[in-house]
Amino acid sequence: MKKLTDKQRRMLEFIDRFLDERGYPPTIRDIQSGCGISSTSVVDYNLDILESRGVIERHAEVSRGIRLRARTATDAMVPVPIVGVIAAGEPIPVPGPDTWDVAAVSETMAVSPELTRGREGVYALRVKGTSMVDALINDGDIVLMQNVGTIENGEMAAVWLKAEKEVTLKKVYVEPGRVRLQPANSQMKPIYARPDNVEVQGRVIAVVRQVA
Amino acid sequence: MKKLTDKQRRMLEFIDRFLDERGYPPTIRDIQSGCGISSTSVVDYNLDILESRGVIERHAEVSRGIRLRARTATDAMVPVPIVGVIAAGEPIPVPGPDTWDVAAVSETMAVSPELTRGREGVYALRVKGTSMVDALINDGDIVLMQNVGTIENGEMAAVWLKAEKEVTLKKVYVEPGRVRLQPANSQMKPIYARPDNVEVQGRVIAVVRQVA
DNA sequence: GCCAATAGCGAACATCCGTTCTGGAATAAA
DNA sequence: TTTATTCCAGAACGGATGTTCGCTATTGGC
Known part of the structure; x- marks a missing residue:
């Protein structure tokens, strides 16, 4: 991406500070005097460039119609309940009625709406053990699940294999007469199961790993 | 304190929603049409009352000069700049001076403070390619890095192998006369490198993978 | 140097928008 | 009823503000 000029960076800083202090965006003439720019048209010109770079949004013909993109990202956090652990040998905890009561859950994590994409029924599980490395998921990772x-076809899901009494995270493909369970690690081979042996327990939305 | 009238409550709701959707406050005439009020002077009149109640602040003679007091309480999201991609064959982008200017970066992601743990100098990289599956990191994952x-010893880092011209994510152990690079996947064998061949480019803080 | 692209300048224009003014309706107390 | 208070209607004023236009200055490549 093309670099921003010094003037454009000063303008962004000014807009950011202005929003902090006043709670509403500056006018073009505010930016002009605040950044020591000689003409309103120069401000207009550079604001257009900033918008084409995707750093800001402008509403045409609207006073103070400037929006800082970076600011919108920090908006509302979504609390997700951590309802239990997921391990190879045991089914995942079923989200109960009180699961969604934020007060009743011992632990929650806050994630950005980008991750959940506004989905309903999202909960989190802590991964225990290394049985899911073929899904590129490690011991201690946190898996965001959706209750569906x-x-x-092709979506990653928590699958309970009844006969093996084992839960695993795989991409699920329904094929004639069988179900193909494909590891996320494309170097590894899929396994096949009979349809009546698999039980989809939830869809995997995201994985979060805290390393350090 | 005196109770607010129904009209005043509608106006507050409208202002709040307007700020959410557009990123800047509404004009008096926006409120007028948005709340079905007959005259601008009525809006002005009630805004004055709202200000005297301490619910909002007004800047005189300033277009859109309305600030919601309740909104100034900042939410605890941390914006992290996404400064580039990380791939096997190329060094990771070096965070520049303007990297940390929230306003100057085109793309950011919001993460909870639990992930960054209040650390300074945290940035994000998008993973390109599947060369890091041995670190349990997939194509498209986002890696949170810290500029250190x-x-x-034992921390996961982005390591640039000079001779091989390759960047890789490994746990780093300094041993007598050599550096041991241990994949996160414990089933895989470590590799060893000469100390003058490795260059630590940053510490890995977390990994975020959006699956669906 | 020469040309094209980029960046800047200053002024003017049309509209936007906060404010104010005059007056009327609604409500409540005396 | 009268009177005071609160709330509203509609219009108009004047400054604020985004936009545009013609022109100039600077920069970069050849």
Whole structure:
């Protein structure tokens, strides 16, 4: 990406500070005097460039119609309940009625709406053990799950294999007469299971790993 | 304190929603049409009352000069700049002086403070390619990095192997006469390198993977 | 140097928008 | 009823503000 000029960076800083101090965006003439720019048209000119770079949004013909993109990202956090652990040998905890009561859950994590994408019924599980390295998921990772009945072909899901009494995270493909469970690690081979042996327990939304 | 009228409550709600959607406050005439009020002077009149109640602040003679007091309480999200990509064959982008200017970066992601743990100099990289599956990191993952000079033994870091011209994410152990680079996947064998061949480019803080 | 692209300048224009003024309706107390 | 208070209607004023236009200055490549 093209670099921003010094003037454009000063303008952004000014807008950011202005929003902090006043709670509303500056006018073009505010920016002009605040950054020591000689003409309103120069401000207009550089604001257009900033918008084409995707740093800000402008509403045409609207006074103070400037929005800082970086600011919108910090908006509302979504609390997600951590309802239990996921391990190879045991089914994942079923989200109960009080699961969604923020007060009743011992632990929650805050994630940005970008991750959940506004989905309903999202909960989190802590991964225990290294049985899911073929899904590129490590011991201690946190898996964001969604409580769904059915999933689309190719989506990653927590699957309970009844006969093996084992839960695993795989991409699920329904094929004629069988279900193909494909590890996320493309170097590894899929496993196949009979349809009545698999039970989809939830869709995987995201994985978060705290390393240090 | 005196109770607010129904009209005043509608106006507050409208201002709040307007700020959410547009990023800047509404004009008096925006409020007028948005709340179905007959005259601008009525809006002005009630805004004055709201200000005297301490619910909002007004700047005289300033277009959109309305500030919601309740909004000034900042939410605890931390914006992290996404400064580039990390791939096997190229060094990671060096965070420049303007990297930390929230306003100057085109893309940011919001993470909870739990992830960064209040650390300074945290930035994010998008992973390109599957060369880091042995670190349990997939194509498209986002790696949170910290800009540090040195790291502790056993910490995961982005390492630039000069001779191989390759960047890799490994746990780093300094041993007598050599550096051991241990993949996160414990089933895989470590590799060893000469100390003058490795260059630590940053510490890995966390990994975020959006699956669906 | 020469040309094109980029950046800046200053002024003018049309509209936006906070404010104010005159007056009327609604409500409540005396 | 009268009177005071609160709330509203509509219009108009004047400054604020985004936009545009013609022109100039600077920069970068050849």
